[in-house]
Amino acid sequence: MSTLYERLGGEKAVDAAVDIFYRRVLADGRIARFFDTVDMERQAAKQKAFLTMVFGGPANYTGKDMREGHKHLVEKGLNDSHVDAVLENLATTLRQLNVGEAEVKEVVTLANSVRDDVLNR
Amino acid sequence: MSLLSYGDRPVEIAEGETVLSALLRAGIKAPHGCRAGVCQGCVQRALQGEPPAQAQEGLSDAQKAQGFFLACICAPKSPLILAPIESSSPRLDAIVRSMDLLAPDIMRLRIEPEAAFPYRAGQFLELVASEDLKRCYSLASHPEEDPFLEMHIRLHPDGRMSRHLSQNLSPGDRIEIAGPEGNCFYEGVEPDQPLVLIGAGTGLAPLWGVLRDALRRGHRGPIRLYHGARDRESAYHAEEMEVLARARENFAYRPCVRDTAAAHGGDVAATALADEQASLAHAAFFLCGGEKLVARLKRELFLGGAKLKHIRADVFTQAV
Ligand code: FES
Numbered sequence: 001m002s003t004l005y006e007r008l009g010g011e012k013a014v015d016a017a018v019d020i021f022y023r024r025v026l027a028d029g030r031i032a033r034f035f036d037t038v039d040m041e042r043q044a045a046k047q048k049a050f051l052t053m054v055f056g057g058p059a060n061y062t063g064k065d066m067r068e069g070h071k072h073l074v075e076k077g078l079n080d081s082h083v084d085a086v087l088e089n090l091a092t093t094l095r096q097l098n099v100g101e102a103e104v105k106e107v108v109t110l111a112n113s114v115r116d117d118v119l120n121r
Numbered sequence: 122m123s124l125l126s127y128g129d130r131p132v133e134i135a136e137g138e139t140v141l142s143a144l145l146r147a148g149i150k151a152p153h154g155c156r157a158g159v160c161q162g163c164v165q166r167a168l169q170g171e172p173p174a175q176a177q178e179g180l181s182d183a184q185k186a187q188g189f190f191l192a193c194i195c196a197p198k199s200p201l202i203l204a205p206i207e208s209s210s211p212r213l214d215a216i217v218r219s220m221d222l223l224a225p226d227i228m229r230l231r232i233e234p235e236a237a238f239p240y241r242a243g244q245f246l247e248l249v250a251s252e253d254l255k256r257c258y259s260l261a262s263h264p265e266e267d268p269f270l271e272m273h274i275r276l277h278p279d280g281r282m283s284r285h286l287s288q289n290l291s292p293g294d295r296i297e298i299a300g301p302e303g304n305c306f307y308e309g310v311e312p313d314q315p316l317v318l319i320g321a322g323t324g325l326a327p328l329w330g331v332l333r334d335a336l337r338r339g340h341r342g343p344i345r346l347y348h349g350a351r352d353r354e355s356a357y358h359a360e361e362m363e364v365l366a367r368a369r370e371n372f373a374y375r376p377c378v379r380d381t382a383a384a385h386g387g388d389v390a391a392t393a394l395a396d397e398q399a400s401l402a403h404a405a406f407f408l409c410g411g412e413k414l415v416a417r418l419k420r421e422l423f424l425g426g427a428k429l430k431h432i433r434a435d436v437f438t439q440a441v
Contacts, residue, residue, distance in 0.1 A: 046160060058158070059159055
């Protein structure tokens with residue numbers, strides 16, 4: 001049985017998704033401020049790491065990494081509504097790439113599983 | 122020779138071990154994140170030796186050309202010497218060849234380094250007047266076409282470097298330089314791709330270098346250069362640009378001078394964004410200028426559909 005990451009198309013699929021996903025969140029007034037930075041390449045690399053993780057690909061993040069990586073955003077007001085918006089953009093990105101509904105669900109579930117760590121609770 | 126060195130310090134590395142883990146084991150503070158080759162949080166640069174290609178995947182072509190690689194997925198097969206992070210590049214002496222004005226407040230400085238100074242057109246170097254007076258300037262010269270290094274320097278009445286250059290320096294004098302640095306050069310561009318160069322003020326300097334490099338390397342696609350300036354006088358090099366535009370069928374020069382009567386008030390960002398709508402998805406962009414201009418262009422171009430890896434930028438920060 002192949003992994004979710006393999007079924008989605010591995011790194012190629014992540015590469016295809018990252019520009020679309022980052023463009024979507026930047027254009028989304030609800031969350032753009034958390035992603036808006038001068039160093040867009042670094043931000044895009046972070047998005048790529050995030051997508052690789054939620055696609056079930058190789059990434060060795062721990063709950064602790066997630067907490068530390070988002071602490072400064074929680075201080076700026078990051079909350080559940082923003083996580084919801086990110087998940088929505090994630091699902092739309094995948095549908096735009098013709099990913100099947102079953103896989104979209106799996107990816108969103110994986111992404112949702114780090115919600116508490118991201119929000120530092 | 123050991124398989125891995127960090128500057129001149131040899132670092133022990135086991136067979137199949139990654140550079141990241143070896144550095145950390147040696148007590149070197151190497152930044153990192155995912156440890157899986159994805160987040161690019163662990164980039165290191167090889168000064169000597171070739172990192173395996175697979176450790177460079179996902180990096181930009183300009184980064185690859187300069188030896189950058191991801192330490193967390195790099196198990197070296199041949200010796201690598203890394204550039205220690207935070208260490209400054211080696212210094213070099215150069216002789217001032219000429220200093221003249223391109224516009225009332227823009228000085229062209231040409232210097233000749235006393236030793237080889239390999240660089241790519243469009244990169245920048247650091248001028249070192251003293252330990253507490255250093256500034257970075259983009260290079261307008263071309264390594265194969267010009268025997269000198271050329272910089273275009275905006276003269277600020279209160280700028281310490283400006284004052285130092287115009288008051289204390291004359292041809293024949295010596296000045297220290299360090300570098301080169303920067304990712305804003307012609308690499309990873311397809312020869313048929315539209316090439317769009319956008320700059321303001323002395324941001325023209327690196328673009329002039331990139332433009333000549335692109336032509337030398339046989340770029341076939343259309344090239345459009347937008348230069349933003351406060352007034353006609355500051356739109357320096359206009360004549361050279363126009364001559365080149367007449368001689369080269371695929372090159373167009375678009376000076377944008379602030380003027381309420383002009384389209385978009387002569388604003389270079391607005392003009393370029395409007396005119397390039399149709400080419401966003403497939404053009405390669407080079408942006409050079411102040412932080413505000415570059416940040417705005419980068420964001421708008423990307424939101425409009427440009428690929429992030431096709432946007433190269435060089436931000437000029439102003440220090441006084
Ligand atoms: S630590 Fe993330 S790419 Fe190396």
